[in-house]
Amino acid sequence: MSKKVIFGLYSTEEALFSAIKKAKGRHLEIDDVFTPFPVHGLDPLLGLKESRLHIAGFIYGLTGFLTAFLGMSWVSTIDWPNIFGGKPYWSVPAFVPIMFESTVLFAAVGMTVTFYVISGMGPGVKNPVLHPRITDDKFCISFSADEVGEGVAESFLQETGAEEIGSKTI
Amino acid sequence: MNKFTIKGKEKTVFMIMMGIGLLSVVLTFMTDSLPGKARFWSNFLHEALFFTGIAAMALFYMSTALVGYGGYMSVFKRVLEAMSLQLKLGIAFFLIIVIGLFMKWHHLYLWADENFVANDKVLTGKSGFLNPVMYTIFTILALGSWYFLASRIRRASVQEDEHGKFGDYTFTKKMQTYGALSLVTIGYFSAVGIWQWLMSLDPHWYSTLFAWYTASSWFVAMLSLLTLIILYLKGQGYMPYFTKEHMHDIGKFIFGISVFWSYLWFSQYMLIWYGNVGEETVYFKVRVDHYPVLFYGNLIMNFVLPFLLLLPNTTKRMRGTMVFIAVLLLIGHWIDIFLMVKPGVLHTVQELSGAHEAVGEHGHEASSFVSGFTLPGFLEIGTFIGFLGLFLYTTFIDLTKACLLPVNDAYIEESIHHHVV
Numbered sequence: 142m143s144k145k146v147i148f149g150l151y152s153t154e155e156a157l158f159s160a161i162k163k164a165k166g167r168h169l170e171i172d173d174v175f176t177p178f179p180v181h182g183l184d185p186l187l188g189l190k191e192s193r194l195h196i197a198g199f200i201y202g203l204t205g206f207l208t209a210f211l212g213m214s215w216v217s218t219i220d221w222p223n224i225f226g227g228k229p230y231w232s233v234p235a236f237v238p239i240m241f242e243s244t245v246l247f248a249a250v251g252m253t254v255t256f257y258v259i260s261g262m263g264p265g266v267k268n269p270v271l272h273p274r275i276t277d278d279k280f281c282i283s284f285s286a287d288e289v290g291e292g293v294a295e296s297f298l299q300e301t302g303a304e305e306i307g308s309k310t311i
Numbered sequence: 312m313n314k315f316t317i318k319g320k321e322k323t324v325f326m327i328m329m330g331i332g333l334l335s336v337v338l339t340f341m342t343d344s345l346p347g348k349a350r351f352w353s354n355f356l357h358e359a360l361f362f363t364g365i366a367a368m369a370l371f372y373m374s375t376a377l378v379g380y381g382g383y384m385s386v387f388k389r390v391l392e393a394m395s396l397q398l399k400l401g402i403a404f405f406l407i408i409v410i411g412l413f414m415k416w417h418h419l420y421l422w423a424d425e426n427f428v429a430n431d432k433v434l435t436g437k438s439g440f441l442n443p444v445m446y447t448i449f450t451i452l453a454l455g456s457w458y459f460l461a462s463r464i465r466r467a468s469v470q471e472d473e474h475g476k477f478g479d480y481t482f483t484k485k486m487q488t489y490g491a492l493s494l495v496t497i498g499y500f501s502a503v504g505i506w507q508w509l510m511s512l513d514p515h516w517y518s519t520l521f522a523w524y525t526a527s528s529w530f531v532a533m534l535s536l537l538t539l540i541i542l543y544l545k546g547q548g549y550m551p552y553f554t555k556e557h558m559h560d561i562g563k564f565i566f567g568i569s570v571f572w573s574y575l576w577f578s579q580y581m582l583i584w585y586g587n588v589g590e591e592t593v594y595f596k597v598r599v600d601h602y603p604v605l606f607y608g609n610l611i612m613n614f615v616l617p618f619l620l621l622l623p624n625t626t627k628r629m630r631g632t633m634v635f636i637a638v639l640l641l642i643g644h645w646i647d648i649f650l651m652v653k654p655g656v657l658h659t660v661q662e663l664s665g666a667h668e669a670v671g672e673h674g675h676e677a678s679s680f681v682s683g684f685t686l687p688g689f690l691e692i693g694t695f696i697g698f699l700g701l702f703l704y705t706t707f708i709d710l711t712k713a714c715l716l717p718v719n720d721a722y723i724e725e726s727i728h729h730h731v732v
Contacts, residue, residue, distance in 0.1 A: 181730045182730070191624070195623075195624070199622070226585065226587060227587065228587075234577075234580065234581050234584050234585070235581075235585065237577060237581065238581075
């Protein structure tokens with residue numbers, strides 16, 4: 142599953158943006174872009190779709206909510222009915238804090254696990270870092286060597302003013 | 312199009328709204344058969360509280376951004392300034408209520424009746440705080456300090472338009488100082504004011520988080536009215552720099568404060584329900600038994616619907632949903648305040664006229680419907696429309712007095728290029 146990527150480093154957002162626009166104009170398919178911080182307007186420029194993680198989060202939250210509601214209802218009416226403070230067995234206001242907490246718990250844990258799974262992260266996974274400075278102060282565009290071609294990618298990066306060009310098999 | 316002018320048509324609409332309001336107020340006064348014109352006075356107090364709270368929270372919201380270096384609101388700051396200046400209406404409304412308190416025009420407050428207080432141990436104990444003099448002092452301190460600070464922030468902001476320069480932060484610092492003072496005074500006096508104006512309608516009852524609960528209700532109502540005013544102005548071609556991004560921010564605020572409101576509502580309800588102490592549960596007992604539609608409708612309108620509708624990212628960026636939510640929440644929180652005011656006043660009327668004992672003998676449930684109290688009638692809605700017209704009209708007049716874009720504001724560039732997603 143390893144692939145070879147050609148990447149170039151830019152030192153400003155403006156250079157990065159103009160390079161991406163040029164690449165789009167020439168129909169060169171960009172493999173990935175790395176920035177040291179979130180850059181406004183990058184997602185729409187790359188044509189990235191809105192993440193669907195929050196939909197998953199809502200479903201997890203709803204699951205947690207229903208689990209707590211149905212669980213508490215079952216425990217307090219069927220499994221082990223007890224009278225607390227003269228209240229009826231099925232006292233919904235008393236369940237609300239538990240419903241709230243388990244909604245938060247299910248949504249948080251579920252979203253974290255989902256995020257790890259879909260982005261291929263986890264314990265023991267090696268993270269291929271193209272260049273140490275892309276987490277510091279450099280903006281990086283990478284092309285897949287198979288799809289774009291090494292020569293084309295390198296000449297494109299040179300042309301758009303990349304300060305450093307390299308390749309790596311990941 | 313940064314200079315706002317009121318069109319003749321808008322004026323006509325406001326005049327019609329105020330006309331409906333005046334007609335409703337007069338009709339309420341004429342048809343009110345309860346002792347002390349309780350329906351008329353409780354309607355007046357209800358609207359006074361609702362719109363004073365909206366103006367005060369506009370000042371609070373503006374101050375949070377001033378103190379917290381918030382740049383996003385600069386493009387719509389003028390609307391907030393104009394809304395906060397309507398504290399002058401609040402002063403006028405409460406002046407009438409305070410004068411009425413001394414002149415015995417109304418019997419809204421049970422603690423204002425000396426004969427009753429003398430025979431009531433609880434109210435005698437509370438009379439150091441709940442008496443007409445303290446009521447007047449705190450009303451003056453609260454509304455006076457808020458209006459003073461609102462007008463100072465406004466003055467500095469308008470002066471900045473003319474005398475401000477790039478890189479000159481004297482006006483920004485001035486507004487920050489007033490903003491910080493506003494946060495403190497609103498934080499303190501809103502609590503005291505709400506105890507005096509609203510919680511003392513049920514004078515035997517108390518709740519420690521009632522003040523925050525009411526204030527958060529005001530906050531959501533203010534944000535809804537702000538959304539409606541801004542979107543109206545935008546529809547008329549003003550404020551072209553107010554974009555989806557700013558609307559998204561307001562939407563997030565509406566969502567957040569609605570959830571905060573629900574949190575406080577539930578915290579208050581659950582502790583009282585769980586504790587089950589008679590003197591505390593009486594507040595909810597009355598509301599659940601006699602006002603079930605409003606009681607549960609309140610939760611659906613102010614929590615369930617805005618929560619589900621504003622949860623996705625996209626709905627906060629759509630005009631239609633935001634208008635729908637704003638109208639829903641404005642009415643919802645109006646009903647919330649209705650539910651805080653009316654049962655207490657009705658109880659006071661029954662206590663003072665001796666009807667309470669009669670009701671007690673024949674069973675509490677028998678024919679408890681009182682028009683204008685159990686559900687808002689046409690006269691209540693008419694009064695609301697009238698006060699809304701007045702509030703909007705005076706807000707629009709204040710909007711015309713300054714450029715809609717604070718051109719020399721320190722954060723104006725940041726605000727125009729504001730970007731959320």
